Amino acid sequence: MTTFKATAQASPNIALIKYWGNRDQELRLPANPSLSMNLAGLTTTTTVEFDPALKQDVLILGGSEIKGKGLERVSRFLDQVRRQTSEVLKTSEVSHLFARVESRNNFPSGAGLASSASGFAALAVAASAAAGLDLNEAELSRLARLGSGSACRSVPGGFVEWTLGSDDRSSYAYSIASADHWDLRDIVALIDVEHKAVGSTEGHAVAATSPLQAARVATAPERLAQARSALLARDFAALADVVELDSLMMHAVMITSAPVLMYWQPSTIAVMQAVRQWRLNGLAACTTIDAGPNVHVICTAAAADEVALRLRVIPGVRRVLTAGVGGPAQLIPDTHLRSIAGVKSAGYNLDTHH
Ligand code: PMV
Numbered sequence: 001m002t003t004f005k006a007t008a009q010a011s012p013n014i015a016l017i018k019y020w021g022n023r024d025q026e027l028r029l030p031a032n033p034s035l036s037m038n039l040a041g042l043t044t045t046t047t048v049e050f051d052p053a054l055k056q057d058v059l060i061l062g063g064s065e066i067k068g069k070g071l072e073r074v075s076r077f078l079d080q081v082r083r084q085t086s087e088v089l090k091t092s093e094v095s096h097l098f099a100r101v102e103s104r105n106n107f108p109s110g111a112g113l114a115s116s117a118s119g120f121a122a123l124a125v126a127a128s129a130a131a132g133l134d135l136n137e138a139e140l141s142r143l144a145r146l147g148s149g150s151a152c153r154s155v156p157g158g159f160v161e162w163t164l165g166s167d168d169r170s171s172y173a174y175s176i177a178s179a180d181h182w183d184l185r186d187i188v189a190l191i192d193v194e195h196k197a198v199g200s201t202e203g204h205a206v207a208a209t210s211p212l213q214a215a216r217v218a219t220a221p222e223r224l225a226q227a228r229s230a231l232l233a234r235d236f237a238a239l240a241d242v243v244e245l246d247s248l249m250m251h252a253v254m255i256t257s258a259p260v261l262m263y264w265q266p267s268t269i270a271v272m273q274a275v276r277q278w279r280l281n282g283l284a285a286c287t288t289i290d291a292g293p294n295v296h297v298i299c300t301a302a303a304a305d306e307v308a309l310r311l312r313v314i315p316g317v318r319r320v321l322t323a324g325v326g327g328p329a330q331l332i333p334d335t336h337l338r339s340i341a342g343v344k345s346a347g348y349n350l351d352t353h354h
Helices: 069-088 116-130 137-147 149-154 200-209 213-232 236-255 266-280 301-312 334-340
Strands: 004-010 013-017 022-024 034-038 044-051 058-061 064-066 098-105 159-162 173-177 184-191 285-288 295-300 317-323 348-351
Touching (some): 004 116, 013 149, 013 213, 013 236, 013 285, 013 295, 022 200, 034 149, 044 116, 058 069, 069 098, 069 116, 069 137, 098 116, 116 149, 137 149, 149 200, 159 213, 184 301, 200 213, 200 236, 236 285, 266 285, 266 295, 266 301, 301 317
Parallel strands (some): 058 098
Antiparallel strands (some): 004 044, 013 034, 034 159, 044 098, 159 173, 184 295, 184 317, 285 295, 317 348
């Protein structure tokens, strides 16, 4: 009997040049191009099975069944896969089947790390393979984009650029350098959270209400070109300046949107100021912040231990997590599944000591 089942794994990514705001909210066509690096060792592992016995899609995250909005978002994503299946494989029965999606992160949930990027990248790879679609990397990246914009950047490996594109077909991400091009690290300072933040999907929708968004979008390609050159030349000083500027410009937009999106906590600012001072004193480190209070400190491998040590003693930093540069999303053969279940990869370490 044919089974329609597959498992895939993907890593989250941290944007060095940020994506904020959509030209098309439904298709998640971005207002500006962006650049990121995948985070090694942090993984989402997702199994998808289309099953004739199911009466609706089922979503299990970290062992718990999810209903409501979370399930609806995944179901809408699976509808895209079912639609593609009926278009491409004319006779496929998958187009009429519901699926069971089981997904697990190996990094702590509630740590405020974006899991939608690794989540939808793994889901795109697993669901399309389970459905019998044979998609190439660009097609998988496009598909992942429909679930979460930044997920398209978690499909290719290493350092990744997401082109603006002019439509659904042309907006996808590709690798500009492999993971071994430059041993950069992302040392994440996890900050105590007081309020629940507004999610990025809602955030993109209000980006254009800020009068600063037009200026940010107009100048993003220039910053991206600078970051790309610095990355390819392994010029940390040049990369650091543009990465910090770009993150600050995104937060300037967020802070001046209606409603105001103020993701920073006092400790977020303390970390940003400390890292700027460290850099002035010669440490190769810079900060970038997503839609939350945590600070991602990007640094060279040589600076990583020192950065982690110093971050741990800043008041309000709850934990420090270190990741290297990660590879692409990939299918996991069934035979490998038992050996990876519940086992943490060696690619990151989570330090809970202060
Ligand atoms: O993919 P989304 O919709 O969760 O948006 C991600 C937005 C940021 O993380 C703030 C920036 C980025 O480019 O990843």
